[in-house]
Each structure stands twice: as structure tokens, then as C-alpha cells.
Amino acid sequence: xxxxxxxxxxxxxxxxxxxxxxxxxxxxxxxxxxxxxxxxxxxxxxxxxxxxxxxxxxxxxxxxxxxxxxxxxxxxxxxxxxxxxxxxxxxxxxxxxxxxxxxxxxxxxxxxxxxxxxxxxxxxxxxxxxxxxxxxxxxxxxxxxxxxxxxxxxxxxxxxxxxxxxxxxxxxxxxxxxxxxxxxxxxxxxxxxxxxxxxxxxxxxxxxxxxxxxxxxxxxxxxxxxxxxxxxxxxx
Amino acid sequence: xxxxxxxxxxxxxxxxxxxxxxxxxxxxxxxxxxxxxxxxxxxxxxxxxxxxxxxxxxxxxxxxxxxxxxxxxxxxxxxxxxxxxxxxxxxxxxxxxxxxxxxxxxxxxxxxxxxxxxxxxxxxxxxxxxxxxxxxxxxxxxxxxxxxxxxxxxxxxxxxxxxxxxxxxxxxxxxxxxxxxxxxxxxxxxxxxxxxxxxxxxxxxxxxxxxxxxxxxxxxxxxxxxxxxxxxxxxx
Numbered sequence: 006x007x008x009x010x011x012x013x014x015x016x017x018x019x020x021x022x023x024x025x026x027x028x029x030x031x032x033x034x035x036x037x038x039x040x041x042x043x044x045x046x047x048x049x050x051x052x053x054x055x056x057x058x059x060x061x062x063x064x065x066x067x068x069x070x071x072x073x074x075x076x077x078x079x080x081x082x083x084x085x086x087x088x089x090x091x092x093x094x095x096x097x098x099x100x101x102x103x104x105x106x107x108x109x110x111x112x113x114x115x116x117x118x119x120x121x122x123x124x125x126x127x128x129x130x131x132x133x134x135x136x137x138x139x140x141x142x143x144x145x146x147x148x149x150x151x152x153x154x155x156x157x158x159x160x161x162x163x164x165x166x167x168x169x170x171x172x173x174x175x176x177x178x179x180x181x182x183x184x185x186x187x188x189x190x191x192x193x194x195x196x197x198x199x200x201x202x203x204x205x206x207x208x209x210x211x212x213x214x215x216x217x218x219x220x221x222x223x224x225x226x227x228x229x230x231x232x233x234x235x236x237x238x239x240x241x
Numbered sequence: 242x243x244x245x246x247x248x249x250x251x252x253x254x255x256x257x258x259x260x261x262x263x264x265x266x267x268x269x270x271x272x273x274x275x276x277x278x279x280x281x282x283x284x285x286x287x288x289x290x291x292x293x294x295x296x297x298x299x300x301x302x303x304x305x306x307x308x309x310x311x312x313x314x315x316x317x318x319x320x321x322x323x324x325x326x327x328x329x330x331x332x333x334x335x336x337x338x339x340x341x342x343x344x345x346x347x348x349x350x351x352x353x354x355x356x357x358x359x360x361x362x363x364x365x366x367x368x369x370x371x372x373x374x375x376x377x378x379x380x381x382x383x384x385x386x387x388x389x390x391x392x393x394x395x396x397x398x399x400x401x402x403x404x405x406x407x408x409x410x411x412x413x414x415x416x417x418x419x420x421x422x423x424x425x426x427x428x429x430x431x432x433x434x435x436x437x438x439x440x441x442x443x444x445x446x447x448x449x450x451x452x453x454x455x456x457x458x459x460x461x462x463x464x465x466x467x468x469x470x471x472x473x474x475x476x477x
Contacts, residue, residue: 058391058394059337073337074340076340094293094306097306097313097317101295101309108296121371135357135365135368139359139360143357148296154294155294158294
């Protein structure tokens with residue numbers, strides 16, 4: 006199966022969770038909007054495709070299927086890409102963990118856009134400062150502490166005892182947060198030894214390392230989900 | 242299978258999407274925290290159960306499995322409760338639509354808590370007024386317009402051509418929004434004839450109607466996700 010990934014071409018964004026899975030598995034795929042421009046996304050959103058109507062990118066075309074929502078795409082890709090264990094209970098757990106990553110990613114997005122994603126950051130900067138403080142002080146310790154406990158309960162090396170797409174997504178989450186909040190993450194990571202070690206191991210997987218060193222890995226930037234605004238980080 | 246649902250006992254909240262599915266299917270279930278108090282939830286969050294660690298309620302106990310996240314619970318319950326079509330492509334679509342409902346429900350929650358869920362509404366009321374305006378003017382028309390198109394493309398009567406748990410969740414979404422924004426919804430519903438008709442049909446399903454008339458259906462209130470603060474609605 007040759008997959009087609011549709012996602013905005015200028016950012017890592019939510020598409021990156023899918024890209025990491027495809028790259029790590031060595032799957033054949035085309036990153037369509039990077040080849041053809043973002044306009045290639047629009048016919049799907051406008052309903053030109055007979056099947057499922059995606060609400061937003063990323064979505065994946067797999068043969069005639071169109072599948073949207075990051076966690077669902079990973080749930081779909083897990084078995085053919087060997088990125089999820091066999092048992093039903095672990096597959097359910099993988100998806101639950103991925104949905105919890107989805108939740109924290111949305112909260113990270115909203116920390117720089119707490120009023121409206123349609124407004125500029127500069128037009129909601131005061132609100133962003135309040136929300137980012139809550140994220141750094143309450144929500145991130147809660148979410149990341151949760152994932153640390155999940156690792157601890159499962160032997161320490163993987164979210165699910167075996168390697169899975171959840172490990173890849175946890176790597177991406179930690180990488181993004183290192184970019185967004187370098188000071189706060191230095192503080193928080195003291196309590197997250199397993200997550201830190203997992204991220205390092207994932208980054209060293211041969212295909213992941215090759216991908217991260219390639220031009221296909223865009224740099225984080227201030228159009229994506231993970232944005233660095235120094236005034237939103239811990240005070241110096 | 243007799244299911245055990247765990248969710249905060251004083252609100253409809255996210256648990257209501259699960260309750261509606263169990264009730265409509267006539268499934269045997271126990272709403273544990275309503276029987277035993279919210280303290281019954283805590284051991285699961287603290288890791289006393291050997292299997293999956295939920296991040297937050299609602300979660301469902303099905304035999305030895307513990308399953309969290311609303312959309313995942315519905316994906317799991319769909320086949321045994323006959324609340325989802327047979328084909329893989331429709332099951333994927335059902336889950337995608339449910340995840341999109343999850344997204345809009347989170348945005349509705351954040352419209353009254355745009356800064357921090359740990360703070361009182363009164364401490365973020367100015368921010369809430371800005372965010373709720375964006376929700377009413379931009380986000381709800383986009384999300385609800387999307388679901389209206391989904392219905393239109395599938396024959397008009399169901400999200401998926403056949404009845405499914407997605408129809409139940411769309412009913413709950415529309416009911417909640419009627420409570421939250423009575424004025425804005427009056428305006429928006431002019432463009433949503435299929436969603437309105439679907440909600441009415443769902444409310445008349447015999448088991449749903451019996452449930453809605455029972456004491457098990459709590460009233461919407463200002464501790465839940467769908468809260469009515471008149472100052473956040475369209476101006477009179």
C-alpha cells in the first residue's frame with residue numbers, strides 16, 4: 006500500500022505524528038501538499054471525494070479510504086506498519102493514550118491561542134500569558150506526570166511494554182515542548198526521567214534519525230502548534 | 242456483558258454520550274459513581290487496576306478491560322450494541338465523526354473556561370466573553386455546518402446512512418447547545434434543518450424518550466460542560 010498524506014505544507018503540525026509513524030516503518034507514502042501545494046487539500050474538504058468528509062487535515066488516503074483525525078489514522082496504520090502490539094487490550098490502550106496526547110496537544114495549541122485560532126497571537130497575548138502559566142504550572146505536570154506513570158507501570162521503556170506508535174508520539178510531544186518552553190521543560194523534566202530516556206531512544210532509531218536529519222523534517226516555527234514565545238515560558 | 246460506567250455523579254458531562262448509547266441499546270450497565278459516590282472513581286485514576294490507566298473519567302469497565310476516552314468507548318461499544326454499521330469504512334467514518342464531536346465539545350467547554358479549568362468562571366469572564374463570541378460567530382457555524390453537510394451527503398436522515406451512535410451524540414450536542422446558547426442556536430438552526438430533524442427523531446426513540454423522562458437524566462447545570470451564562474450568548 007502506498008499512502009497519501011494530506012497536511013499543510015509549511016509546518017510540522019498535527020501531520021508530524023503521522024509522518025513519524027510512516028517514516029519509522031519505512032512505509033511508502035507521498036506527502037501530497039508538499040509536492041503539489043496546499044490547494045491539493047481543498048477538494049477533500051469541499052466534498053469532492055465520495056467517501057468520508059474530513060473536517061480538517063491531516064487526513065490519509067489509503068486506496069479508496071479517506072481517514073481523518075490523527076489518533077484514528079495511527080490506529081488504522083498501527084497493525085500494517087507493525088507499530089502496535091497484537092492484543093486487543095493493548096490496542097485499545099494505545100488508542101486511549103494517543104487520544105490523551107491529542108488532548109494535551111490541543112491544550113498546547115490553545116496556550117498561544119486561548120481566545121480564537123482565527124485571531125493573531127498579538128491580539129490575545131494577555132490571555133495567552135494567563136493560559137500558558139496554567140499550562141506550565143498545572144496541566145503539563147498533570148499530563149506528563151501521567152505519561153511518566155504509564156511508562157513506569159509498563160516496565161519503563163515503552164508506553165505499552167512493546168514499542169508502538171505511542172512512543173513515537175511521546176517523542177514528538179517532548180520535542181515540541183522543549184521548543185515551546187525550554188525553561189519550564191528543564192524544570193519539569195527533573196521528574197520525568199523515563200519520558201526523557203524514551204525520547205532519546207526514539208530519536209536514535211535508525212529511520213527516525215535519518216528522517217530528523219533530512220529536509221523532510223521541517224523546523225518548528227511560529228505557524229505550527231508548538232510555538233516558542235519567550236514571554237509564555239517560565240520567568241528567567 | 243454488564244458494563245460499569247465511571248463518571249462524576251453530579252453532571253451529564255462527557256459521560257452522557259456513553260449513557261445515551263447504553264440506554265438506547267437497552268444494555269445492562271451500572272453507573273457506579275451514582276451508586277457509590279465519586280470516590281469509586283479514584284482507585285482507577287490512582288492505578289489500582291492492573292490494566293489501562295485512565296487519565297480522566299469517563300471510563301468503562303467491560304469484564305477485565307478498562308476503556309477511557311468517550312470516542313474510544315463508543316467505538317468499542319458500537320458493534321456489540323448494534324450502534325454502528327458493519328463495514329470497515331463506515332466504522333472508521335463513525336469514529337472520525339465522533340472525534341470531531343469530541344473536538345467541538347472541548348471548544349464549548351473552553352468557551353466558559355478559556356484560561357484554566359482550575360479557575361472559577363468569574364475569574365475568566367472577560368476572556369470567556371471574547372472566546373464565546375468567536376465560538377458563536379465562527380467555530381459553531383463551521384462545526385455544525387460540517388455535520389449538516391455530512392447528513393446531506395448521506396441521505397439526510399443519519400450521519401452514516403444507517404442509525405449509529407453518532408446520531409445519538411449529535412442529538413446530545415444539539416441539546417447541550419440549545420441549553421448553552423438559546424439565542425445563538427435560534428439563529429444558527431435556520432441553516433441546520435437536517436441536524437434539527439435528526440435531534441427530534443433521536444429524542445423520540447422509545448428508549449431514549451424513556452431515559453430522558455427518567456431521573457437518570459440529570460438536568461444540564463453550571464458544573465458540566467454545557468453551561469448557560471446569558472452574557473456569553475448572542476446579544477438580545
